[in-house]
Amino acid sequence: MTENTTTPTGNFITAIIEADLAANKNDGKVATRFPPEPNGYLHLGHAKSICLNFGVARTYSGTCNLRFDDTNPTKEDVEYVDAIMEDVRWLGFDWEERLHYASDYFEQLYEFALQLIRSGKAYVDDLNADEIREHRGTLTEPGKESPWRERSIEENMDLFTRMRAGEFEDGSRVLRAKIDMAHPNLIMRDPTLYRIRKASHHRTGDKWCIYPMYDFTHCLSDSIEGITHSLCTLEFENNRALYDWVLDNVEAPCHPQQIEFARLNLSYTVLSKRKLIQLVDEGHVSGWDDPRMPTICGIRRRGFTPEALRNFCDRIGLAKRDSVVDVALLEFSVREDLNKRAPRVMGVLRPLKVVIENYPEGQVDELEAINNPEDPDAGKRKVPFSREIYIERDDFMENPPKKFFRLGPGREVRLRYAFFVTCTDVIKDEKTGEVVELRCTYDPATRGGDAPDGRKVKATLHWVSAAHAVEAEVRLYDRLFDKPNPDEKVEGKTYKDFINPEALEILKGCKLEPCLAHVEPGYFCQFERLGYFCVDSRDSAPGALVFNRTVTLRDAWAKLQKKGK
Numbered sequence: 001m002t003e004n005t006t007t008p009t010g011n012f013i014t015a016i017i018e019a020d021l022a023a024n025k026n027d028g029k030v031a032t033r034f035p036p037e038p039n040g041y042l043h044l045g046h047a048k049s050i051c052l053n054f055g056v057a058r059t060y061s062g063t064c065n066l067r068f069d070d071t072n073p074t075k076e077d078v079e080y081v082d083a084i085m086e087d088v089r090w091l092g093f094d095w096e097e098r099l100h101y102a103s104d105y106f107e108q109l110y111e112f113a114l115q116l117i118r119s120g121k122a123y124v125d126d127l128n129a130d131e132i133r134e135h136r137g138t139l140t141e142p143g144k145e146s147p148w149r150e151r152s153i154e155e156n157m158d159l160f161t162r163m164r165a166g167e168f169e170d171g172s173r174v175l176r177a178k179i180d181m182a183h184p185n186l187i188m189r190d191p192t193l194y195r196i197r198k199a200s201h202h203r204t205g206d207k208w209c210i211y212p213m214y215d216f217t218h219c220l221s222d223s224i225e226g227i228t229h230s231l232c233t234l235e236f237e238n239n240r241a242l243y244d245w246v247l248d249n250v251e252a253p254c255h256p257q258q259i260e261f262a263r264l265n266l267s268y269t270v271l272s273k274r275k276l277i278q279l280v281d282e283g284h285v286s287g288w289d290d291p292r293m294p295t296i297c298g299i300r301r302r303g304f305t306p307e308a309l310r311n312f313c314d315r316i317g318l319a320k321r322d323s324v325v326d327v328a329l330l331e332f333s334v335r336e337d338l339n340k341r342a343p344r345v346m347g348v349l350r351p352l353k354v355v356i357e358n359y360p361e362g363q364v365d366e367l368e369a370i371n372n373p374e375d376p377d378a379g380k381r382k383v384p385f386s387r388e389i390y391i392e393r394d395d396f397m398e399n400p401p402k403k404f405f406r407l408g409p410g411r412e413v414r415l416r417y418a419f420f421v422t423c424t425d426v427i428k429d430e431k432t433g434e435v436v437e438l439r440c441t442y443d444p445a446t447r448g449g450d451a452p453d454g455r456k457v458k459a460t461l462h463w464v465s466a467a468h469a470v471e472a473e474v475r476l477y478d479r480l481f482d483k484p485n486p487d488e489k490v491e492g493k494t495y496k497d498f499i500n501p502e503a504l505e506i507l508k509g510c511k512l513e514p515c516l517a518h519v520e521p522g523y524f525c526q527f528e529r530l531g532y533f534c535v536d537s538r539d540s541a542p543g544a545l546v547f548n549r550t551v552t553l554r555d556a557w558a559k560l561q562k563k564g565k
């Protein structure tokens with residue numbers, strides 16, 4: 001694996017490409033493409049494909065096209081086209097002027113279909129979809145030939161032309177390749193090339209009422225664009241025979257090589273557009289960009305960075321066999337990137353008020369804090385300290401058990417960058433008994449966080465001055481599914497039964513350091529001890545800040561590595 005995150009080398013695909021370059025195949029050129037269907041938003045699996053296709057183009061000074069495989073008018077929408085372009089750009093890749101649509105090739109594809117008919121390699125079939133399925137046979141039994149298979153070339157030309165002219169109803173006829181109904185590969189048993197679908201297309205409108213099938217379109221679009229290496233996921237392995245057959249049987253400009261790689265599967269995650277659409281449509285999440293979603297727009301809103309995602313794609317590498325990647329590795333990649341770049345600030349998510357009784361009323365100390373210990377250039381800032389502060393409710397226990405070293409009655413702790421404080425009194429709600437306030441004293445000699453007499457404390461707490469605090473809503477996220485493999489077949493259940501009801505927790509009235517008063521969407525930071533956070537791009541507004549927790553500080557991945565798992 002290389003250091004440069006967007007130029008992968010050293011995998012089986014780059015080995016093929018390097019061998020091709022050495023043999024001067026394709027005149028020494030490398031041309032790839034990323035070919036999404038605009039029928040949903042991109043997810044983390046697509047990110048792997050994007051990094052691969054654009055990455056190898058970059059490594060070998062080649063080109064990578066963005067091509068929309070838009071052959072299914074009923075499921076596609078410009079909303080998806082726009083979102084996909086935004087996501088690819090955000091990931092850091094540029095298709096320059098090489099933006100293409102399969103629908104731009106409809107006329108050429110039609111000509112290729114006519115070529116097949118003229119050479120007796122395609123025919124119009126009047127069987128309906130069910131009949132075609134019944135004729136197909138099984139893995140152990142050959143298929144049956146359609147009674148319409150031996151139509152003359154003239155009749156096929158006439159019928160196909162009339163299909164295009166809109167003379168026949170949806171589903172009444174199809175164009176099929178004439179290959180072999182006994183072929184061991186079921187895909188090769190006279191596959192459908194065109195179907196009638198009287199539907200408006202988001203780009204070609206009502207110009208067409210016949211639409212080419214994916215397998216016919218994909219290889220020819222690759223060829224028209226001069227693609228050299230057509231990289232796709234393993235489920236297309238069986239389709240490769242058809243990919244090659246089509247290119248071998250028309251006058252194709254060139255014959256790209258299809259190479260399959262394993263798709264990305266992630267634990268605690270579903271990566272299938274069909275399922276993600278259901279989550280959105282059925283209201284299990286607030287939308288495609290819900291920060292719990294494994295979509296690129298969802299994780300962007302959650303605060304993941306393109307650098308982290310590219311590093312992740314680099315780390316998982318490329319294989320020829322399917323496997324499941326631990327989502328902890330993704331979280332690790334985010335943490336690793338943010339650790340270098342995120343300023344540290346203090347934020348109290350579940351505030352408990354503390355009054356420091358021996359601190360003069362009205363006085364404010366401006367204490368010096370380090371912005372990022374990982375980045376010496378990040379500098380320092382001043383944090384105001386005053387008589388009333390907030391600490392985290394969890395950082396106090398009235399009857400602390402043995403291993404709890406934080407604040408308790410009579411105990412002394414350090415307030416980060418500030419002073420040592422000792423808890424002298426606990427104030428409770430008379431009715432509920434809930435702790436509502438603490439009284440403390442501070443030691444002025446410990447300013448900055450160290451005692452001149454060398455005495456030690458066992459805990460350092462974060463805090464925010466009450467008078468200076470900025471209020472915010474903070475949204476904590478966890479994994480959307482609480483089962484490692486939500487797709488696993490379980491009797492009577494679907495992946496939706498494993499949605500984690502605790503994946504979103506909304507905290508209101510959180511208290512943040514005043515330096516965060518004017519931060520805007522796109523801002524990210526670490527709340528000390530709590531994790532990495534970012535300003536929500538949809539719901540945050542000046543005066544009504546909303547932060548998302550991107551990831552906690554707990555590194556599950558490093559722990560797993562240590563255990564040697």
Ligand code: ATP
Pocket residue numbers: 034035036037038044045046048049231232233262263264265271272273274
């Ligand atoms: P899904 O299976 O989620 O419905 P798809 O494969 O239908 O996705 P496309 O828009 O056709 O989605 O995908 C565009 C490209 O992204 C294809 O080349 C596809 O192979 C690749 N791709 C899709 N999912 C993954 C994945 N999980 N890992 C790697 N590549 C993927």
Ligand code: MG
Pocket residue numbers: 037
């Ligand atoms: Mg697909």
